[in-house]
Amino acid sequence: MAVESEWEVAVPEKRLKDKLFFENLKSVVIDRNICSRCLTCAAVCPGGITIVDDRVDFPDYERRCMDCGACVRVCPRFVYEPRSGLGHYIQFIAGRSKRFTGQDGAMVTEILVSAMEMGLIDRSLFVSRDERWGTEIFHVRDSEQLELPTLGGTKYTFANVLPELKRAVMLTKSGVGVVGTPCIVSGVRRLQREFPIFKERVKLLVGLFCTENFHYGDITKYLADKGVDFSKLIKTDITKGKFVATMTDGEVKFKVKELESILPSGCQVCTDFTAVESDVSVGSVGSAKGFSTMAVRQENVIKILDFIRENGYADFGDADPAQLDYLINHKKAREKNIPV
Numbered sequence: 347m348a349v350e351s352e353w354e355v356a357v358p359e360k361r362l363k364d365k366l367f368f369e370n371l372k373s374v375v376i377d378r379n380i381c382s383r384c385l386t387c388a389a390v391c392p393g394g395i396t397i398v399d400d401r402v403d404f405p406d407y408e409r410r411c412m413d414c415g416a417c418v419r420v421c422p423r424f425v426y427e428p429r430s431g432l433g434h435y436i437q438f439i440a441g442r443s444k445r446f447t448g449q450d451g452a453m454v455t456e457i458l459v460s461a462m463e464m465g466l467i468d469r470s471l472f473v474s475r476d477e478r479w480g481t482e483i484f485h486v487r488d489s490e491q492l493e494l495p496t497l498g499g500t501k502y503t504f505a506n507v508l509p510e511l512k513r514a515v516m517l518t519k520s521g522v523g524v525v526g527t528p529c530i531v532s533g534v535r536r537l538q539r540e541f542p543i544f545k546e547r548v549k550l551l552v553g554l555f556c557t558e559n560f561h562y563g564d565i566t567k568y569l570a571d572k573g574v575d576f577s578k579l580i581k582t583d584i585t586k587g588k589f590v591a592t593m594t595d596g597e598v599k600f601k602v603k604e605l606e607s608i609l610p611s612g613c614q615v616c617t618d619f620t621a622v623e624s625d626v627s628v629g630s631v632g633s634a635k636g637f638s639t640m641a642v643r644q645e646n647v648i649k650i651l652d653f654i655r656e657n658g659y660a661d662f663g664d665a666d667p668a669q670l671d672y673l674i675n676h677k678k679a680r681e682k683n684i685p686v
């Protein structure tokens with residue numbers, strides 16, 4: 347009788363028989379322009395999936411792909427089950443941190459730091475930026491590191507969070523917190539489903555509301571052409587249909603619709619505005635200016651918010667889910683762009 351090996355794993359069927367698994371990923375996801383650039387594949391690829399010219403690629407894959415199937419097991423778009431709506435939540439509230447400043451109410455930062463102070467996790471991955479607004483990933487291990495002002499706030503540029511998550515789960519002793527856009531959140535859930543180490547060690551998953559994100563080369567060129575001086579840029583925001591770049595000596599403002607020409611193909615097929623698979627989803631829309639809107643989905647976050655309340659670290663207020671309807675529907679309509 348055949349003994350099942352403990353190393354044996356179930357991989358999705360190859361759509362292209364006799365081809366390498368990466369060739370399957372390339373044909374089904376990358377070449378069909380539905381890749382979200384979440385880099386879940388790169389997080390587990392033992393060969394060399396990486397970013398080339400802002401796009402997911404695997405140079406010399408014909409020789410270097412080990413045909414292990416890890417990339418197709420974790421890719422949220424290989425067997426794409428588009429999600430949408432508000433999703434399940436236990437509480438829908440607004441918050442504003444008294445300790446930190448951020449994009450809105452800095453509740454993302456507050457939740458992650460509080461989780462560290464409670465000992466639930468010992469590190470969080472934050473997306474920071476360099477002086478040219480290229481994204482950089484930081485392992486934040488205590489609140490003193492938050493003195494680096496570039497750690498909070500929104501960067502409208504893809505970030506290589508998930509390859510770094512692999513390093514974080516190797517290094518952590520008590521658990522890791524991650525924050526990301528809906529595509530990153532879905533990637534983490536796939537990693538947790540396929541690889542137990544991610545299930546055991548990723549203890550907090552914060553999702554961001556997201557209409558779209560941009561390739562670094564495209565958005566920086568667009569903004570430079572609009573007169574944005576990156577050496578003076580301190581904040582970027584999308585609010586009330588406008589993209590606003592705030593510099594030390596003024597601002598550049600234009601209709602976000604103008605960015606349609608550089609909207610990544612992977613975002614054009616994304617239907618998930620609220621990151622429905624997260625433990626808590628945080629965004630701007632739905633609450634008063636200066637507050638973060640939170641859809642709290644899991645008990646771990648209820649406990650963290652109790653800790654924040656007990657310590658008086660934040661103000662809380664009402665949030666209105668109906669205010670998300672427009673953007674939820676706007677993204678749901680992108681379902682029609684998914685190739686059959």
Ligand SMILES: Cc1cc2nc3c(=O)[nH]c(=O)nc-3n(C[C@H](O)[C@H](O)[C@H](O)COP(=O)(O)OP(=O)(O)OC[C@H]3O[C@@H](n4cnc5c(N)ncnc54)[C@H](O)[C@@H]3O)c2cc1C
Nearest residue numbers: 448449450451452453454455472473498499501629630631
């Ligand atoms: C690309 C993008 C598009 C968004 N679109 C919308 C929208 O349409 N409507 C809306 O209401 N909200 C949107 N948000 C969320 C919003 O901009 C704020 O991030 C959210 O309100 C949290 O604010 P905060 O003050 O609590 O966060 P902060 O405490 O300032 O923390 C922000 C966190 O975001 C992380 N982060 C920043 N940039 C990225 C990135 N590129 N990828 C992954 N993580 C990142 C940082 O690591 C940090 O932990 C978007 C966010 C992003 C990244």
